[in-house]
Amino acid sequence: MKFRGKMIEMTCIKQFTQIVATVARLAKVCVLRITPDRLFFIISESGTVGSAPGLWAELDQGHYFNEFNMEGVSAEQNEIFLELEPDKLAKTLNSLKSSQAARSLKIKLTKKQSPYLTFEVELPSLSAHARLVVHDVPVSLIPRRLWNIYQEPEMPPFEASVYFPPLRQLRHVVERMKALAPQISLSANRRGAFTVSVTTDEVEVSTHFKHLSMPVWVNSSNQPEGEPEDMHTAIVDIKKLALFLQGDNINPNKVICNIVGNRMVHLFLLHDDVTLQYFLPAATHT
Numbered sequence: 001m002k003f004r005g006k007m008i009e010m011t012c013i014k015q016f017t018q019i020v021a022t023v024a025r026l027a028k029v030c031v032l033r034i035t036p037d038r039l040f041f042i043i044s045e046s047g048t049v050g051s052a053p054g055l056w057a058e059l060d061q062g063h064y065f066n067e068f069n070m071e072g073v074s075a076e077q078n079e080i081f082l083e084l085e086p087d088k089l090a091k092t093l094n095s096l097k098s099s100q101a102a103r104s105l106k107i108k109l110t111k112k113q114s115p116y117l118t119f120e121v122e123l124p125s126l127s128a129h130a131r132l133v134v135h136d137v138p139v140s141l142i143p144r145r146l147w148n149i150y151q152e153p154e155m156p157p158f159e160a161s162v163y164f165p166p167l168r169q170l171r172h173v174v175e176r177m178k179a180l181a182p183q184i185s186l187s188a189n190r191r192g193a194f195t196v197s198v199t200t201d202e203v204e205v206s207t208h209f210k211h212l213s214m215p216v217w218v219n220s221s222n223q224p225e226g227e228p229e230d231m232h233t234a235i236v237d238i239k240k241l242a243l244f245l246q247g248d249n250i251n252p253n254k255v256i257c258n259i260v261g262n263r264m265v266h267l268f269l270l271h272d273d274v275t276l277q278y279f280l281p282a283a284t285h286t
Contacts, residue, residue, distance in 0.1 A: 001080050001141075003034055003109040006067040013105050015250065016064055017093040019057060019274060022247040024086035026055055026240070026278070031142065031150050032117075034070055034080040037061060041086070042150045056153055056277040063273035073144060080109070081142035081150065084117065092119055092135040115139050153277065156266050158258035159225070159232035160188040163213045167255055170196070171245040173207045177238060180205060183283045184238040188259045190214070190228040198238070215256050232261040236280040241265075244278050252276075 007013050023030055023041045033040035043055035061068050072078035106120040116136040123131040142150075164170055173196060177184060181198035188194045192214055197206035226232075247269055256268035262282055269276040 001073060001109065002069065002071040003080055003107075004067070004069050005061070005065040005107045007064055007105045007107075008066050008103065010102070012064045013102070015271075015274075016059075017090075018247075018249045019059065019276070020086060020093055021090045022244075022250065022276070023055065023057060024090040025243045025246060028085060028087065029083060030055075030086045032082045032084060032139070033150060034082070035072075036070060036078060039064075040150075044149060054279055058275045060273045077144065079147070081147055082109075082115075082117070082139040083142055084137060084139045088137050089117070092137055109139075110136070112136070115141055153279070156258065156260045156264060156279075158266060159261045160190055160259045161215055161217065162188045162192060162194050162257055163215060164255040164257055165194070165209045165212060167245060167247075167252070171242070174238065174242050174245055177205060178242055182238060183235050184241060185233055185235045186241075186257065186259060186265055187231045187233040188257065189231050193229075193231065194257070195231070215254075232259045234259055234262060234265045234280075234282045236265050237283050240280055244269075244280075247276065250274070250276075 007016065019041070023043070027043040029043075031040075031042040031044065033042060037060070039059045039061055041055065041057040041059075070078075070080065072080050103122040103124060106122075108118050108120075110116050110118045115138070117139050119135045119137070121133040121135075123133060125131045174184065177196065177198045180203065181200050183198070185197045185199070186195075187197070192210065192212040194209040194212050195206055197204065199205075244267060250269065250271055252269045252271050254268075254270045256270070258266040258268070260266060264282055265280040267278040267280065269278070
């Protein structure tokens, strides 16, 4: 197996760093899946076959990498699956922020005593020789027999789907509510209404949004029941939602919220060259 990629655009390096930082906030361990066309960051909540992932981030390698070469385990299964700690990867990339004038960032799969992702940063130099900063991030190779755990999730059967209001505004609301309760209720209908609320023994606090845009799902077999005005609700962990909302540093074009009543909230963060899906299971059932 081989993997080597090179980025020379600082905007791409910065965005890649922000995506890794978002993944690192959401889990201690993740899977990096490398294919000829795309990179995937995958968080598996339970690690059991057939379970939905907690996160599925899909990156178009052609946007990020100026050079990209990989060879998978075989010609028929031309993929590589690596397990790693995203926090270590994020710290490595964050250490590069001080060198905004970096000429390039190279990433390659290496084997020393064990496998690593090796990062080589070329920095400008006053001499004829380039300065290189090298970081090694340990990884584990995932055997083929376990690949089926990390497949693309199916669209859950949602009752309502809306575009989030401006992410910074919503993050501010959720951060204030986080001081009041450990769980938050997200409700939406098929008329563009969306409500976030928390309830304690002493107080109930709600913020209402109206006339939000709603995505049009092409070829969706989803047939929600009930009237369009009916509100559908899922109660989720407020800390996990707040961590996801910090992903606004990726500057997404849109964020879609699908309410799977009493079961989960399915979130889509959409950017030109990255799609990030996050699955928040319901904290309680009603």
